[in-house]
Each structure stands twice: as structure tokens, then as C-alpha cells.
Amino acid sequence: MEAATSIKPIIRVAALSGSLRKTSFHTGLLRAAIDLTKESVPGMEIEYIDISPLPLINTDLEINGTYPPVVEAFRLKILDADSILFASPEYNFSVSAPLKNALDWASxxxxxxxxxxxxxxxxxxxxxxxxxxxxxxxxxxxxxxxxINKPEFTLNAFQPPQKFDAEGNLVDEAAKEKLKQVLVSLQAFTLRLQR
Known part of the structure; x- marks a missing residue:
């Protein structure tokens, strides 16, 4: 009798960056996460969701229970995802306006x-x-x-050694390993909640 093999289902992750800058370190963290899933976190697929096209939240834009097409498309991406990965910059001790706007539209x-x-x-x-x-x-x-509660991922971008290159790509290997642990934890937690 053959031993049963357990195959992990694919976890679909929607990834949002709260920074709209072209060379954003936060978007760079998401790019690194996408690369890590391809290299060393099997069973997880991360899709970057661009929140920059979302209009500022305004309930006047809601007509007969529907939303503007760009908002509807965004909401469907969130609905279809198994889990969410936020890259959240800190603006004045809080989340950025673009991220809060996305949170509000999808709520x-x-x-x-x-x-x-x-x-x-x-x-x-x-x-x-x-x-x-x-x-x-x-x-x-x-x-x-x-x-997830642990591990937490916070990174001082300006303390040596260099963490990001000029294009905002994560280059620090220790930070990549820490990021990988976050992804593994998110994957395990998602599977646990799905059961």
C-alpha cells in the first residue's frame, strides 16, 4: 500500500503597498516576497494589487449598491484572495492615506x-x-x-548594512530570511483557518 502524500493547496495572497512612490521600499518588500515564494515558499502565490487608481472614498460614487469599475475590480481581487499581505509605511504614527483609502473601499x-x-x-x-x-x-x-502575531517584520531601512538598492529592491539577506519566515507563518495560519 502506497503512503499517502499530502499536497498543500495553493494559497493566493493579495499584496498591497501603502506607498505610491516609484522606488518605494514597501513595494520593494512585496517584490522580494513574490520572489521568495517562487524560490523557497512552495504553495503560495502573491499578486501585487496596485491601489493608486482608487478614487478617494466618497459614498456619492456608490450608485444602487454598485461601485466605480476600478473599485469593483479591486474589491473582487480582495474577495478572491485567501490572505492579505500589507506593506505599510508609517505616516505620522499611522497608516498612509492611500492604504487607509483602500481599506475603507473594501470595507x-x-x-x-x-x-x-x-x-x-x-x-x-x-x-x-x-x-x-x-x-x-x-x-x-x-x-x-x-x-499573524509572530514573527513581526519591522526594518530600519537606514541603519547599515544597506537594505535597499536605488530602485527600492530589498538586498539585505538577513531581512530576506526574516521576510521568508513571515510568509511561512502566514501560509500556515491561512491553512489552519481554512480547515
Whole structure:
């Protein structure tokens, strides 16, 4: 009798960067995460979702229970994802305006964030974006998001050795390993919640 083999299902992850800069370190973290899933985290596929086309939230744009096409397309991407990966910069001790806008659009009825597992990546100055992460976790309580608790990923982008290149790509190997552990944890948590 052959031994049964367990095959992990593919976890589909929607990845959002709260920074719109062309050479954003946060978007660079998501690119690194996508590369890591191809190299060393089998069973996980990450899709980068560009939030820059979303209009500022305005309920006047909701007509007969429908949303503008760009908002509908964004909401469907979130709904279809098994889990969410946020790259959240810290602006004034909180999340950025573009990320909050995306959070608000996808929370409109029906709330497509509900019951999604999630993880947060942040980089920046001395706190590495940690205060924004805690604020995002508070928002997630109302949105019914379920964040992994460990490992946390905060990264001081300006402390040697160099963490990012001129294009915003993550080049620090220790940070890549830490990022990989976040992805493995998100994958395991997602599978656990799906069961």
C-alpha cells in the first residue's frame, strides 16, 4: 500500500503597498516576497494589487449598491484572495492615506476583508514602521482581519548594512530570511483557518 502524500493547496495572497512612490521600499518588500515564494515558499502565490487608481472614498460614487469599475475590480481581487499581505509605511504614527483609502473601499458592504488572514511588513526609520503596524492591527479588528502575531517584520531601512538598492529592491539577506519566515507563518495560519 502506497503512503499517502499530502499536497498543500495553493494559497493566493493579495499584496498591497501603502506607498505610491516609484522606488518605494514597501513595494520593494512585496517584490522580494513574490520572489521568495517562487524560490523557497512552495504553495503560495502573491499578486501585487496596485491601489493608486482608487478614487478617494466618497459614498456619492456608490450608485444602487454598485461601485466605480476600478473599485469593483479591486474589491473582487480582495474577495478572491485567501490572505492579505500589507506593506505599510508609517505616516505620522499611522497608516498612509492611500492604504487607509483602500481599506475603507473594501470595507463597504459587503466587507470583503472579513475573515481573511493577514500579515504586515514595514520599514522606515528607527522604529521600522512599528507604530503604523499597531494602528493597522486596530483597524483590522473592526474589519474582521486576522493578523499573524509572530514573527513581526519591522526594518530600519537606514541603519547599515544597506537594505535597499536605488530602485527600492530589498538586498539585505538577513531581512530576506526574516521576510521568508513571515510568509511561512502566514501560509500556515491561512491553512489552519481554512480547515
Amino acid at each position: 463597504r458592504a459587503p466587507n470583503v476583508w472579513a475573515d481573511k488572514p493577514a500579515a504586515i511588513l514595514s520599514t522606515g526609520g528607527s522604529s521600522g514602521g512599528g507604530r503604523a503596524q499597531y494602528h493597522l492591527r486596530q483597524i483590522g479588528v473592526f474589519l474582521d482581519l486576522h493578523f
